[in-house]
Amino acid sequence: MDTPPFPLPGLRVLLADAGQRRSPVIRLELIRLRCQLVDVLDLVAEPDALALTLARQAPELLLIDCEQPTPALLAQLSEAQARQPRPVLLVAEQMSSAQMRAALQAGVSALQLAGLPPQRLGALLQLALARFEHDQALHAELRHTQTQLAERKLVERARGILMREQGLDEEAAFQRLRQLAMTGGQTLASVASRLIDADQLLRPRQ
Template structure:
């Protein structure tokens, strides 16, 4: 029994990269049933270097790659392209060695499907790729936020040390002084701390 296409996939812009399996007609029919928008089909056999340009030109919401097994050159191209413009990637492969799987995941591929292309499962696999991509992006955002907060905390600690040294303040008084300057100037404490550190370095360089 065929299940109705998931409504969340309707209008999804998909770019298909065919690396020799020649299953694009089957994939195209299933994408139509799912109400996705197939923006183009790239033949990676005759145009092995076409993928980066196509990604930049077409800006698909999801990339689908169908291959026997991903070549190192393809994964390298993909890694470079996804580094500058991350997007979900669903890879179909007939076979992959463990090191190829690790390389594929390192390149930024969201979901791997081995041993064939089951058309009836394409919708679920597309949704899985989208969900995993969003999850990974959320983790990356959290990591960047944590790193930023840590860097800002170090700046504030360093600036507080400067105030303690130059104005003979204790830790709490130096912290409150930084906080007051930030509030009066409508700036973050990290921005004020950076200015104070820069000024201190200039004075010490003379």
């Protein structure tokens, strides 16, 4: 039998229960899957405690069981995900398409509608973990691309300064930047940023 890509034994799960009375069934299935249920948060008794409980318990996955996700719940989830992203499985009896979009935007990794068949919980946890890893990889790639673009713009600005101040052509200005970076053991972007700062400092104010 193949090993699951995301092993569930030992997975720290926080269950946020909004009065659906499924927590005993979910508890038993998590035990069968050998997950670690760190806490059960009663969202009816403590509707505003989600972010605080997540910060205190630091689960590896959040499982929310509700009739339908309210704007207040999704706002709390969005705030918590901004602080510390984690996989989120949302189980709801009903959701409109607008609620689904809002849930995904708030950081939900996987959705399950119309109840939670216990035998499906393992697969849904795997789906939430996989989707979360995929989304995190995409975000990391986007941040890397944005950083590269910003650094390229810095290098272009610095090269323009060298061309203007030292009368160099594009290639010579770029080679000068490379030489400065190698001599100082710095990146091209770091040297370019310092050069831009110096140029702005020394340039006469108009």
